[in-house]
Amino acid sequence: MATAIPRPAIRARSVRRRTPLRNWLLFAALAGPNIALLIVFTYRPLLQSFHYSTLQWNIGSPTAISVGLGNYVDWFTDPGTPTTIAVTAVFTVATVGGGMVLGLLLAMLLNRKLRLRGAARTVVVAPYVLSGVAVGLLWLFVFDPSFGALSAMLRVVGIGSPDWYNDPQWALAMVIVVYLWKNVGYVALIYLAGLQAVPRDLLEAASLDGASPFRSFFSVVLPLLGPTTFFLGITTLLTSLQSFDIIRAMTKGGPLEGTTTMMYQIYQEGFDSGRAGYSSAIATILFLVLFVITVAQLRFVERKVHYS
Secondary structure: OOOOOOHHHHHHHHHHHHHHHHHHHHHHHHHHHHHHHHHHHHHHHHHHHHHHOOEEOEOOOOOOEEOOOHHHHHHHHOOOHHHHHHHHHHHHHHHHHHHHHHHHHHHHHHOOOOOOHHHHHHHHHHHHHOOHHHHHHHHHHHHOOOOOHHHHHHHHOOOOOOOOOOOHHHHHHHHHHHHHHHHHHHHHHHHHHHHHOOOHHHHHHHHHOOOOHHHHHHHHHHHHOHHHHHHHHHHHHHHHHOOOHHHHHHOOOOOOOOOOOHHHHHHHHHHHOOEHHHHHHHHHHHHHHHHHHHHHHHHHHHHHOOOO
């Protein structure tokens, strides 16, 4: 006679069969809307941009001509492209490197036991949440060569104010300073969280071994901040390469294209000149640059990061 299978065993099998289906349904319910939004508003426009970059098409025109890689050839052979690349590189290196160094120094200062430390932290982080356009317009009054606060301070010490608005190099320096002022609070906030996570017993052990504060910082604190530095390196680099609002508000890419980055050139070609195909080609090049840099950071730089 065949042995009957107990009811609890049958129920267990039925539950095991239904569990994967329930998990998939729960995943679809929770992640489905986010995935759909990414497909519609991120990946679909990205693929469309790749397609537009192969067309000679002006915004509003009902017709477009396929030119293959012609837009890419035009950009790389344009006499102004080396200047745009140089401006983008200088702006990115200065804002990312300067932001990391200044942010770490501010975080170390705010990590100390100071009076009104909470208020100081708020003041440091506050510019980051402000509108970039508003910040740029306000700083225009500060840098005004005739009536600005900075020119008044320089006159007190007998120094003339540089021609911030008409000299390409000084204009780029002005934009870099404003960008750092606005965004350094974000870096300081993330570094502050990393500093507060450093185990105190390690610092005490280093002190007992005779390590100076300088040696303790470079041998204990800085390596433990590796994951934080790696995260900030990626996020600040991506943000800097895509900066637009401050440049638009302060210089509009001038003078003499002295502050025209690749991101701002995309706007100029697409909306000022109406060359949507050419603008899409520049956007595709910038996307590929960002993609390669991010992959390189994840592939090579992360190897040197020590997670504790």
